[in-house]
Amino acid sequence: MDTAVEAQLRKQIIAWVHQRAEANGGFLHRQELLGYRTGGRDLPLIDFSRGIRNPAGFGSTLAIVQSAHGPYDDAEDPEDGLLHYAYRKGDPDGGDNRKLRNAIETGMPLILFRKEQPNYYTPIAPVYVVDDVPEERAFLIALDESFRYMGDVRHLGDDQRRYALRLAKQRLHQPAFRTRVLLAYETQCAVCQLKHGALLDAAHIAPDSAEHGIPITPNGLALCKIHHAAFDQNMLGISPDYVVHIDRDLLEEVDGPMLQHGLQEMHGRALTLPARRADHPDRDLLSSRWRAFARTR
Known part of the structure; x- marks a missing residue:
């Protein structure tokens, strides 16, 4: 797929995800995400069984899933305000990891889906893959495109770290909180x-x-x-x-x-x-x- 076409399609998908989530109360059901269609064809936005979505023809990863494992997840900030997303199992240079790595080069936006409970997802978008950390076997995911231009994101300055933590609270923690509360009620x-x-x-x-x-x-x-x-x-x-x-x-x-x-x-x-x-x-x-x-x- 042409890069410009892929970029436009991502923009369309992200807009649809935000629209549907807001109508629901901040979240989407699994069937909505699996049933997405565009241009007369099916284009599921999550994988049926894996935590990453790499549609055929896309040069970079479209979406990743992060599961919430406990009620206090959102009370605990990563030290740097960035998400550390583990390599996919198997070959570190395999297809899934290669498409995540390619997102660093292309700057393509991704969707992060927070799985709050079975079948319900909070979308956080756009997010960006900003670095590859082989020694951790992980990618760094930022909640704002500006981190692509901050140089060494593994060693953020104090102001940059405060900004990253503030973004995590606004764009990650509070939407996830809304989803969990509304689902509970x-x-x-x-x-x-x-x-x-x-x-x-x-x-x-x-x-x-x-x-x-x-x-x-x-x-x-x-x-x-x-x-x-x-x-x-x-x-x-x-x-x-x-x-x-x-x-x-x-x-x-x-x-x-x-x-x-x-x-x-x-x-x-x-x-x-x-x-x-x-x-x-x-x-x-x-x-x-x-x-x-x-x-x-």
Whole structure:
């Protein structure tokens, strides 16, 4: 395939992946990725059984898959803010590794799919293969194209490392957090049960800037955008016994139907909880947040 044609096709694929993921709530199902078609032909975006996708005719790797192995994965940053992607098994110069290595030369963007749980993937794109580290039998994957022009990415300066870690938080950790929280709540608002993924957020109970604000499901709530904003502004509080409360002044206010039905009628509701107890909101974190809400009442 001509390089320019491949580059344009990748741009089209990445745009489609972002569009579908946002409509779902930040993630895609395995069948969506396997069923992708373009130009009248099938072009699966993940492999049926391997963690790398190298379509026939592509000069460079299209997509790689990273599995999340535990609930604290996203609380642990790599030291340099880059992903270390292991060589594919077998010949280090074999086809899969050769196409990954070729991505360094061509600068072609890849898609990183984070497999949060069976059949569900968070897309991170574009990402770039920026170096080959034979002694580690690994490739370095950057979350921003600028790392292609930073010289020796194995020894980043302090400012570059801080930038890489900030990108990892913004582009890798937070989207993965959203996916895990929305899946735990079956893609519905915990307050009002709205089920449109594009209108849902993963709200932090303890802010991510706080000591206990790590991006794990018990520190998250699936909330629609209006209830997320109300929660952040202490107009809506959730007590440690999982009951929704609306600010007293707001309860007494007279306005249109959005205030009445969207907020005032939520007062006293029981929070809709995830099926798995391990995913329930942490009561200690809610207690701390509840005290902040109560002080404003």
